[in-house]
Amino acid sequence: MYPRLNIYLKRYQENLEKMIHVCDLYQVSLVPVTKVFCADQHLIDIINQSSVDMIGDSRIQNLKTMKTHKRKMLLRLPMLSEVSEVISWADVSLNSEWDVLVKLNEEAKKQNKVHDIILMIDLGDLREGIYYQAIDEHFIRDIMRLDHLRWLGIGTNLTCYGGVIPTKDVYQKLNDVLSLCEKISGHKMMVVSGGNSSSVDLLMKGELPSYVNELRIGEAIILGRETAHGTPILGFFDDVMTLEVELIELKTKPSKPEGDIGMDAFGEIHHFEDRGPILRALAGIGRQDISIDHLIPPQGVQILGASSDHLVLEILVGHYHVGDILTFKLTYGGILSLMTSHYVEKHYVR
Structure with a gap:
């Protein structure tokens, strides 16, 4: 039957393994993003066989239906209307709204869980996150009081809306927020989730700042290209x-x-x-x-x-x-x- 989408599983596996190798080389945790292929189980099974610890998807429906032993990250900011399912089906969520954090904490308590969160920081791309100049010590102290949420660290997203390219200057804003969060909280942030496939160019060149220790990557694996400039990645398939x-x-x-x-x-x-x-x-x-x-x-x-x-x-x-x-x-x-x-x-x- 046509039209027909051919999905080359071996090519995806090879791209994934190559990306894992590059991330391991620079001590960056890779979170493969599955939203582009709707968390298709054939491809999830390939991720299941890999060494990554976590899978990321923007839809709670996909996290709910995928069969995996990996930890699961919800990439889109949680809706208040889906808080219960977020706690049930996601191990980690990305957040920026205080009211949502409060509800997540309440629901985690109901479900007798501790839910992990990453606080998203907007570095100027102007999609999700607290604007980097707007975060203050009161907000940081308030997060620390949410006893059924574990604050893993901070994250950012670049290029998806505003097209802002990751650079050392852009990342310095994230580092400044990181320093503030660690100073006020008294804790070292375990995770600095520094972006997506647009950060692969810096990663491959060995120029990704050392404090960035996690990337959420989808397009670079499925299409074999970084997304800051649209450059093909040497040795990767572009026809998965x-x-x-x-x-x-x-x-x-x-x-x-x-x-x-x-x-x-x-x-x-x-x-x-x-x-x-x-x-x-x-x-x-x-x-x-x-x-x-x-x-x-x-x-x-x-x-x-x-x-x-x-x-x-x-x-x-x-x-x-x-x-x-x-x-x-x-x-x-x-x-x-x-x-x-x-x-x-x-x-x-x-």
Whole structure:
């Protein structure tokens, strides 16, 4: 059945093991992030066989359903409405809101547990976390009084929203907060969770600050690239997952639609250049499954556009027939969409 997402399990395993090796070299704990593949159990099983201690995911539903003996970290800030499940299914959560911390503490007491937390610090990327200039000693002292929460340390997230690249100057802000937290609390922070795949470039160069001892990495493992600059990582697979689509029409037609142009099915107005007749192909996949911006076509094929169920292509080079299969590489967002779509078959290659 097509469209089909090919998932190469051995390639994922090799990328994971290589990333573990690099992290071990610089004494950094790796938390593999599983949200991009919806915590698919085939890939969870590979992580289960590895030496990592913890798995990270942003959805409590994924932490709830995955079968693993590893500790589990909730990456998205907990909602007040899911506090009970957070305590039940996550060993560690990332936090920034006092009201949530209080509720987590109360629920942990009800469940007779001690729940681990990491306090998120916003270094200027402006997604989650307490702004680095706003943390004060009263907040730190208040956290210490929550007797069913164990404060492991601090963390940050970079590039995901604002695109702020990890640098030594950016990390110095985190180090300043670290010093304040340790001074006021009287305890050495066990964990400094310094970011995600955008920190891999510094890691690989041996330039990640020594106080950063944990990274939460997903894209660098699944796509073999760091995300600060989008550079491929030498020796890593960039095709752990590929998409196969079937051609359902192949015809020479004009390059420009005829008639007055209005909105398409998604309310967008397009402008077309008249390039004369071209060889156009339709494939059986559409925007309900994936945004075309996240597809990397094979050589000699150009993406013209898509509707909800059809991908419109131009064949520049090569000889194709109806029923032929085209293979696309994918971006991180593409994998995320395709793993979520139940219209796309998942095919595991061992």
